[in-house]
Amino acid sequence: MEEQFIDKFIADLLEGIKNKHLELPTLPEVAIKIGETIDDPDSSAAQLAKVISIDAALSARLLQAANSPLFRGKDPIDNIKAAITRLGASQVKTLINSIVVEQVFQFKGSATTSALLKKQWLHSMQVAAISYAFTQRFTQLKPDIAMLAGLIHDIGTLPILAYADNYPELVDDKEQLISITYQLHTQIGRLVLEAWNFPPELVAVAAEHENYNRVSDPGPDYVDIVMIANLHTYIGKEHASNETDWTTIPAFKALGLTPEESMSALEEARSEVQEVLDMLKV
Numbered sequence: 001m002e003e004q005f006i007d008k009f010i011a012d013l014l015e016g017i018k019n020k021h022l023e024l025p026t027l028p029e030v031a032i033k034i035g036e037t038i039d040d041p042d043s044s045a046a047q048l049a050k051v052i053s054i055d056a057a058l059s060a061r062l063l064q065a066a067n068s069p070l071f072r073g074k075d076p077i078d079n080i081k082a083a084i085t086r087l088g089a090s091q092v093k094t095l096i097n098s099i100v101v102e103q104v105f106q107f108k109g110s111a112t113t114s115a116l117l118k119k120q121w122l123h124s125m126q127v128a129a130i131s132y133a134f135t136q137r138f139t140q141l142k143p144d145i146a147m148l149a150g151l152i153h154d155i156g157t158l159p160i161l162a163y164a165d166n167y168p169e170l171v172d173d174k175e176q177l178i179s180i181t182y183q184l185h186t187q188i189g190r191l192v193l194e195a196w197n198f199p200p201e202l203v204a205v206a207a208e209h210e211n212y213n214r215v216s217d218p219g220p221d222y223v224d225i226v227m228i229a230n231l232h233t234y235i236g237k238e239h240a241s242n243e244t245d246w247t248t249i250p251a252f253k254a255l256g257l258t259p260e261e262s263m264s265a266l267e268e269a270r271s272e273v274q275e276v277l278d279m280l281k282v
Contacts, residue, residue: 006180009170013163013184017191024192025158030055031100038093048089049080052096061099062092068279094144098128098280101151104158112171113161116178123233124151129276130229131222133269134262138255139220147276149205149222150229152198156189156206157181182240186210210241212249219254227251232266 016022030051037043037051053059059080066083067076077083084092105121108114128150135146160181164170170177189206201222208214209227216224228251234241246252246259257265266273 005169006176009164009167010180010184013160013188016163017159017188022159022163024195025104025155027196028055028100028103030058031096034096035093038089045081045084045089048084048092052080052092058096058099062095065095065099065279068275070275070279091144094142094148098148098151101148101155102280104155107158107162109162109165110171112174112177113165116174116181117157117161120154120157124154125277125280126233127151127153127226127229128280129273130232130266130269131225132276133272134229134255134265135225136272137265137269138257139225141220141222141225145202146222146225149202149226151280152189152193152202153205153209153226153230154185154189155192156185156187159188159192160184212241212244212251215250216254220251221254224251224254228255228257228262232262235263 013022017024033054034048034051037048052062062080062083063077065071066086071087077086087095102121105117105124107117109117128147131146131150132143135141136143161177164177164180170180186207186209190203193203193206205222205226208223209230212227214223214227227249231241231244231246231249249259252259252262255262
């Protein structure tokens with residue numbers, strides 16, 4: 001494929017986003033309303049439960065998550081208010097956002113872009129599960145936030161693949177499409193999460209998780225966690241990240257781990273990782 005064509009595709013994509021001719025994925029209105037209710041200091045658990053219950057599918061997924069082994073309780077729960085009590089409003093917000101991100105990834109495009117996006121979602125779940133386990137074991141950060149960070153770290157792939165469907169010749173060149181997506185996804189991901197009004201620490205995850213020279217100050221932070229989790233998912237696969245010497249990556253030092261220790265830790269955390277995956281796959 002000619003370099004001139006690739007340059008034009010990239011320029012058109014960025015220009016379309018800048019001029020708002022190209023729509024970025026949006027959060028569903030119910031998710032925005034839930035976030036506003038949780039952030040309102042005067043709202044009650046009953047009011048939050050009422051807002052969540054507006055969306056039956058979202059309510060069902062939240063209950064399934066609350067009853068999963070990841071959030072063990074003595075008794076099963078069968079209503080949203082009880083789920084809020086068990087999880088707490090902050091964790092409910094994170095879970096709702098995680099469920100919504102899954103819905104956003106259900107993009108219906110060409111066979112090629114749909115398949116790539118499905119593969120991307122499976123990868124994001126792996127990163128999320130490892131991020132949860134490493135955060136729980138090695139930091140004072142919140143594991144549920146780390147899980148969400150893992151789910152959204154490659155959110156920038158969505159608008160790129162959606163836009164690519166306007167260029168059949170690019171879709172037919174799968175290798176080139178993957179290369180362009182990798183090149184642009186952090187830049188586009190930052191724009192998506194800023195449009196969603198996500199907190200700066202999560203915007204940074206989308207924007208900087210491929211920047212292996214990055215030093216967190218103070219650390220560790222969610223970028224460190226997701227960066228390391230992301231690297232682990234590519235072990236044994238053909239990926240640009242495998243060309244990097246892990247011993248030179250500051251994120252490992254931020255977590256107080258050598259690369260070898262991180263691999264051993266992941267092996268020890270297999271059951272925790274699987275619990276997160278099982279919850280996300282519900």
